[in-house]
Amino acid sequence: MLHYRMFCTLYRSMREIAAQNPQMDAPEGSAQPPGSEEGVDISRPQPSADMRRDLPSPLPAESAALPAHLERLAGRARDYVEVASSANTRRAYQSDWKHFSGWCRRQGLDPLPPSPQLVGLYITACASGTVSGDKKANSVSTIERRLSSLCWNYAQRGTPLDRKDRHIATVLAGIRNTHAAPPRQKEAVLPEDIRAMLEMLDRGTLRGLRDRAMLLIGFAGGLRRSEIVGLDVGRDQTEDGRGWVEVLDKGMIVTLRGKTGWREVEIGRGSADATCPLVALQTWLKLARISHGPLFRRVTGRGKDVGPERLNDREVARLVKRAALAAGVRGDLSAGERAQKFAGHSLRAGLASSAEVDERHVQRHLGHASAEMTRRYQRRRDRFRVNLTKAAGL
Incomplete structure (x- = not known):
C-alpha cells in the first residue's frame, strides 16, 4: 500500500x-x-x-x-x-475514522496527534456501548477493525500509531478476555442445497437466469461475492472490473485480481445442463444480450430489461439468503436463526466442504496461502473422519 x-x-x-x-x-x-x-x-x-x-x-x-x-x-x-485498496476497504476506513473523530469531538478532544491513551479510552467506550449513535456495545471483531482503521488513517497522515503500545494492547487484551465470543461462521450450502435453491428461481425471467448463473459460478468457482460481481465478459473492458471469463470446450477460465495478485480459477462443465455453470452463463449472456462489459448487471423494467450498471456485491448475499430460506435449507432452525446463517460466503464454504479431492487442489482453487485457512472453510467434511477416541483404545 x-x-x-x-x-x-x-x-x-x-x-x-x-x-x-x-x-x-x-x-x-x-x-x-x-x-x-x-x-x-x-x-x-x-x-x-x-x-x-x-x-x-x-x-x-x-x-x-x-x-x-x-x-x-x-x-x-x-x-x-x-486503487491500492478496494472500495469496500476505503469505505470502512473512512467510516471508522468518522466514528472515532466524532467521539473525540463530543469529548472536546482532538484526534491529532495520535495518543495511545486516547485510543485506549475510545476502544473502552466502544466495548462498553457508550459511544453516541451505537445501539449496543461493539463486538471484539468490530473493535479490532476500528483499531486497524485508526492505524491506517494515522499512517496516511504521517503520524503513525503504535497499536502495540501498552495503553492500547493491555486494554484490548482485557476486552478480548471479557467480551470475546467464538467465531460465527456462515453456513455452507452443499450441492443438494444448491439444487434446491436453483428450483426456487424462475427460469422464465432474466433475473432468474442471472441469479442461476451467479449461484453456480460462485459455488463452482469458490468465489467471494465481490469477485462474482467484479467479473467482465472479456479482458480490459471496464476500469472497475476485477477479472474476466474465458469460455472453453471443457469449461471456463476465470481470471481474478485479488489482494495478492492475479490468479486463475478453472470451472469445469457440470454433469447435467441444469446444474452446469457454463450452460447457465451462456444462457444468461445470450438472452440478456451481453457481449461486453460487466457480466452481472441489474435487471430493470419488471425483470424485462438489463441495465448497464454492475451489480452491487451485497446483492449476492441477499440472493444466497433469499434462495436458501425459500428452499428450506437448515429447516431444523428457526426462521430468525436461518436468516443469520447464510450469506455470500456460504457458496465459498460450500465448495470447500463438499469437494472430495486432495486438499491442495481446494487450497489452490480458493487462492489460500495456507492449508489451515482452507480447513476453516470445511464446515462438515472432516468431522469424525479420524476418531482418536477409538485410536486411543476406548
Whole structure:
C-alpha cells in the first residue's frame, strides 16, 4: 500500500528535481501557481481541516504548485493510491475514522496527534456501548477493525500509531478476555442445497437466469461475492472490473485480481445442463444480450430489461439468503436463526466442504496461502473422519 508519507516524499523529490532543472518549469508567461510566493514553504504538506477530520487526500495540499507535466504525473500517482485498496476497504476506513473523530469531538478532544491513551479510552467506550449513535456495545471483531482503521488513517497522515503500545494492547487484551465470543461462521450450502435453491428461481425471467448463473459460478468457482460481481465478459473492458471469463470446450477460465495478485480459477462443465455453470452463463449472456462489459448487471423494467450498471456485491448475499430460506435449507432452525446463517460466503464454504479431492487442489482453487485457512472453510467434511477416541483404545 502506498502510504501518504511515501507519496509526500515522492512529491518533494519531484519538486526538488523541478527546482534543479529550470527548463522543467512552467512555460514563460504562465500564471504563478498559488502558494509559490517568497517566504512560503511549499516543500512540506500543510494539513487542512478536511485532512484532519476525513479520510486523507492522497495528494499534498499544494499539488497545484507543480509544473503542468508533473501535475499530470501526480494525478496518475493519486489514481494509483486510490486503487491500492478496494472500495469496500476505503469505505470502512473512512467510516471508522468518522466514528472515532466524532467521539473525540463530543469529548472536546482532538484526534491529532495520535495518543495511545486516547485510543485506549475510545476502544473502552466502544466495548462498553457508550459511544453516541451505537445501539449496543461493539463486538471484539468490530473493535479490532476500528483499531486497524485508526492505524491506517494515522499512517496516511504521517503520524503513525503504535497499536502495540501498552495503553492500547493491555486494554484490548482485557476486552478480548471479557467480551470475546467464538467465531460465527456462515453456513455452507452443499450441492443438494444448491439444487434446491436453483428450483426456487424462475427460469422464465432474466433475473432468474442471472441469479442461476451467479449461484453456480460462485459455488463452482469458490468465489467471494465481490469477485462474482467484479467479473467482465472479456479482458480490459471496464476500469472497475476485477477479472474476466474465458469460455472453453471443457469449461471456463476465470481470471481474478485479488489482494495478492492475479490468479486463475478453472470451472469445469457440470454433469447435467441444469446444474452446469457454463450452460447457465451462456444462457444468461445470450438472452440478456451481453457481449461486453460487466457480466452481472441489474435487471430493470419488471425483470424485462438489463441495465448497464454492475451489480452491487451485497446483492449476492441477499440472493444466497433469499434462495436458501425459500428452499428450506437448515429447516431444523428457526426462521430468525436461518436468516443469520447464510450469506455470500456460504457458496465459498460450500465448495470447500463438499469437494472430495486432495486438499491442495481446494487450497489452490480458493487462492489460500495456507492449508489451515482452507480447513476453516470445511464446515462438515472432516468431522469424525479420524476418531482418536477409538485410536486411543476406548
